[in-house]
Each structure stands twice: as C-alpha cells, then as structure tokens.
Amino acid sequence: MKKVLTIAGSDSSGGAGIQADLKTFSAHGVFGMSVITAVTAQNTQGVFAVQDISKDIIAKQIEVIFEDIDVDAVKIGMVSQIDTINTIAEELKKYNAKNIVLDPVMISKSGFDLLRPEAKDALIKNLLPIATIITPNIHEARAITGMEIKNINDMEMAAKAIFEMGPKNVLVKGGHLEEDATDVLFDGYEINHFKSHRINTKNTHGTGCTLSSAIASNLALGYSIFEAVERAKEYITVAIEHSLSIGKGVGPTNHFYTLYKKAGVLNE
Ligand SMILES: Nc1ncnc2c1ncn2[C@@H]1O[C@H](COP(=O)(O)OP(=O)(O)OP(=O)(O)O)[C@@H](O)[C@H]1O
Numbered sequence: 184m185k186k187v188l189t190i191a192g193s194d195s196s197g198g199a200g201i202q203a204d205l206k207t208f209s210a211h212g213v214f215g216m217s218v219i220t221a222v223t224a225q226n227t228q229g230v231f232a233v234q235d236i237s238k239d240i241i242a243k244q245i246e247v248i249f250e251d252i253d254v255d256a257v258k259i260g261m262v263s264q265i266d267t268i269n270t271i272a273e274e275l276k277k278y279n280a281k282n283i284v285l286d287p288v289m290i291s292k293s294g295f296d297l298l299r300p301e302a303k304d305a306l307i308k309n310l311l312p313i314a315t316i317i318t319p320n321i322h323e324a325r326a327i328t329g330m331e332i333k334n335i336n337d338m339e340m341a342a343k344a345i346f347e348m349g350p351k352n353v354l355v356k357g358g359h360l361e362e363d364a365t366d367v368l369f370d371g372y373e374i375n376h377f378k379s380h381r382i383n384t385k386n387t388h389g390t391g392c393t394l395s396s397a398i399a400s401n402l403a404l405g406y407s408i409f410e411a412v413e414r415a416k417e418y419i420t421v422a423i424e425h426s427l428s429i430g431k432g433v434g435p436t437n438h439f440y441t442l443y444k445k446a447g448v449l450n451e
C-alpha cells in the first residue's frame with residue numbers, strides 16, 4: 184500500500200487540516216500518516232484559537248516516520264511559524280523526501296492568520312524550493328508574488344512568477360474568482376487549465392486541503408503531475424457537489440460520496 188504523510192494543523196471540526204487530509208487519503212486507498220504542527224480550536228464558523236506545537240516534537244515526528252517507513256508522498260499544509268517552517272524544510276531535505284505537495288495555507292476562510300505574517304518569507308525561501316508542486320489560492324498567490332490577480336491571465340502570470348522561486352510545478356487555484364472554478368498549472372514548459380463549473384454552495388470548508396491531499400495521493404499512486412491534478416480536480420468537484428451542511432457556518436467537503444459510491448454502499 185502507498186503511504187502518504189500530511190504535515191499540517193489540526194482542525195477540531197474535522198473539515199480542514201489534518202482531518203481533511205486523512206479522510207482524503209483513505210478515500211484514495213493510500214495509508215495516511217500525520218505530523219501535527221498546530222492545534223486550532225475551529226468550527227464551521229471560524230478559527231477561535233491556535234496553539235503551535237514545538238519545533239522539537241515536529242522534528243521528532245518526521246524523523247521517526249522516515250526512519251521506519253518509506254513515504255511515497257508528503258503534503259504540507261498549515262506551518263504557522265518560522266521555526267516550524269525551517270525545521271520541516273531541514274528534515275524533509277535530510278530524508279530526501281519525494282512528491283512534496285505544498286499548500287501554502289495563510290489565512291482561513293474566516294480571516295484568521297494561520298501563517299504568522301512574519302513567517303511568509305521563510306515559507307518562500309525554504310519550502311517553495313523543495314516542493315514538487317505548490318497550490319496557492321488567489322490570495323496566497325498574490326501574497327507570494329505581490330501581483331494583482333483578477334482573471335485567468337493574471338493567474339497564469341502569477342504561476343510563472345512563483346515557478347521562478349523554485350517549485351517544480353505551480354497550481355494557482357481559482358476557487359475565489361467569480362466565474363467557473365478554473366485552476367491553472369505551470370510545469371515550467373506549458374500552462375494547463377483544469378476547469379469545472381462553479382458549484383453554488385456555501386459549504387467549501389477544507390477545499391484547499393482536500394485538493395492538495397488528493398494530488399499527494401495521486402502522486403504516491405504513480406500518476407504524473409498532470410494526471411494527479413486532473414484526478415484531484417475531479418475528486419474535489421464531487422466532494423463540493425455533495426458537501427455537507429454540518430454546523431451553522433461553512434460546512435465541509437464530502438469524502439464519503441466518492442468512497443462509498445465506489446463501494447456501492449452509498450448512504451446519504
Ligand atoms: N464553488 C466552487 N465550485 C467548484 N469548485 C470550487 C469552488 N470553490 C472552490 N473550488 C475548487 O476547489 C479547489 C480549492 O480551491 P480554493 O481556491 O477554494 O482553495 P483554498 O482557498 O486554498 O481553500 P481553503 O479555504 O480550504 O484554504 C480548487 O480546485 C477550486 O477550483
């Protein structure tokens with residue numbers, strides 16, 4: 184069985200972060216492992232508090248996993264602070280980790296700083312260059328490049344500018360634009376678009392976490408970058424189409440639809 188590691192924050196409400204990642208891994212038939220970087224007190228209405236985990240225990244979690252288990256892909260989500268970022272970069276380099284999917288989580292949908300603003304430069308300097316693919320949304324792409332992003336053409340320009348910072352592939356996600364939900368991939372040679380219709384729902388908690396974990400799962404399974412993104416886009420679209428009205432706010436994506444539909448035991 185392929186083995187995929189998520190290095191990310193915990194979302195107590197189960198819709199984003201580590202919890203979304205592990206659900207996505209299971210739905211892809213890969214074995215999920217986790218290194219927790221921060222614990223958030225969060226629900227569908229927002230993030231209310233964060234406690235960062237110390238860099239020493241983050242380093243130790245990574246070490247014991249890589250010393251024991253062959254890791255086929257790594258997804259990096261919420262990394263919170265400078266020490267955490269530098270530790271993760273050092274450890275992943277030490278173990279020559281492959282198929283690294285970096286979701287540069289910065290601000291939650293409710294406006295909470297999940298990445299300390301002063302840590303942005305460390306993320307750009309130390310994590311971008313080791314990423315097989317980075318998956319910024321429009322706001323993150325703007326924060327990384329300083330460019331205004333209002334349309335697909337701007338997304339393409341931003342993808343090319345981020346590519347120059349070192350990742351092997353860049354996927355700028357269009358979930359926050361108003362037209363169709365189109366994501367733009369640049370692999371250093373060509374641009375590809377992955378388009379779906381915009382689904383009219385408020386329940387989009389954890390969409391970014393789900394997409395990046397699906398990409399990591401597909402890379403672990405041996406798909407090319409193009410195929411991994413294509414399949415992940417199909418997965419997230421179904422997961423949003425059947426998203427769940429749980430809680431009073433922004434409900435989570437649905438991982439069970441694809442999983443149980445495949446097994447023929449769908450129970451909605
Ligand atoms: N309403 C929607 N309809 C269809 N697809 C969507 C919609 N919203 C987001 N997506 C898709 O979901 C994926 C995640 O994109 P998005 O831009 O929402 O990420 P994100 O902002 O990083 O998510 P998060 O808020 O979880 O961090 C992309 O493939 C995007 O195109």
Ligand SMILES: Cc1ncc(CO)c(N)n1
Nearest residue numbers: 192193194199200261291
């Ligand atoms: C822990 C965590 N990671 C990422 C996100 C972004 O969706 C979130 N809301 N919470």
